[in-house]
Amino acid sequence: MERSKSSASDPFARALRILTRRDHSEAELRTKLERFGFSASVLDEVIERCYRYNYLDDRRFALARSREMLRTGRGVGTKILFDLRRRGIGESLAREALQIASEEIGPHEVFQRQLERRFATFDYATASDKERRRVVNYFQRRGFHLARIFTLLKKE
Numbered sequence: 202m203e204r205s206k207s208s209a210s211d212p213f214a215r216a217l218r219i220l221t222r223r224d225h226s227e228a229e230l231r232t233k234l235e236r237f238g239f240s241a242s243v244l245d246e247v248i249e250r251c252y253r254y255n256y257l258d259d260r261r262f263a264l265a266r267s268r269e270m271l272r273t274g275r276g277v278g279t280k281i282l283f284d285l286r287r288r289g290i291g292e293s294l295a296r297e298a299l300q301i302a303s304e305e306i307g308p309h310e311v312f313q314r315q316l317e318r319r320f321a322t323f324d325y326a327t328a329s330d331k332e333r334r335r336v337v338n339y340f341q342r343r344g345f346h347l348a349r350i351f352t353l354l355k356k357e
Contacts, residue, residue, distance in 0.1 A: 212239045212247045217256065224262045227252075228289020263290045263298035271306040274315040278308065280344025312345065312353050325354045 212234055219225060219233050227248060234244055251257035263285055270276040276284060278299070285295035316323065320336055328336070333354075340350045 212237070212243050213250055216247050216251055220251070220256050224265055225257070226259050226262045226289045227257060230257060231289075259290055260294060260298070262288075263294050264301060267298045267302035268306065271302050271308070271311050274311050274318070274343065276344045277303075277311055278344040278346070280342075283344075308345070308349075309353070312340065312350075315340070315343070316353075 215237060216230060216234060219230060225233070230251070231244055231248060234247065239247070248257065266285060266288070267281050270281050270284065281299050281302075282292075282295050285298065286292065290298070316336075319339065323332070323336055325333065336354070337347070337350050341347060
C-alpha cells in the first residue's frame with residue numbers, strides 16, 4: 202500500500218503514525234519528527250495538538266515504561282530513572298512514575314522472579330565465586346544496589 206504524498210508531508214499525520222506503533226514521550230516524538238525537517242513552530246503546534254487529543258502524555262508514558270521495565274525484570278530503581286531521563290522525562294516525573302510502579306510491582310518481587318527464571322538452580326551458599334559474580338553483576342546491571350543484592354541472595 203502506497204502512502205499518499207500529502208500524508209507524508211503532513212507532520213500531524215506522521216506523528217500519529219509514530220504514536221500508533223507505541224507510546225512515546227514528547228522528547229522522543231519531537232526528535233523523530235525533527236528528522237523529517239519540520240520547523241520548530243510546526244513541531245510545537247503538532248505536539249500541542251497531540252496533547253489536546255490525549256495522544257501524547259509524558260506521565261502516562263513514564264508510568265507505562267516504569268511498569269513494563271519492572272514487570273519484565275529489565276530494570277529497577279536507578280536503571281529506570283536513567284532510562285526515563287534518556288527518553289526526555291523530567292526528574293520529578295520520572296521519580297513519581299518509579300515510585301508508583303514500585304508500589305504496584307515491588308523490586309523484591311522482581312528480584313525473586315528474575316532469580317527463579319534466570320538462575321533457577323543458583324544457591325549462594327554453594328556457588329563458586331565466578332557464579333556468584335555472574336549473578337550479582339546481572340542484578341547490578343538491572344539497577345539493584347549491591348547491598349540489597351547480597352541481602353536478598355543470602356536469604357535464599
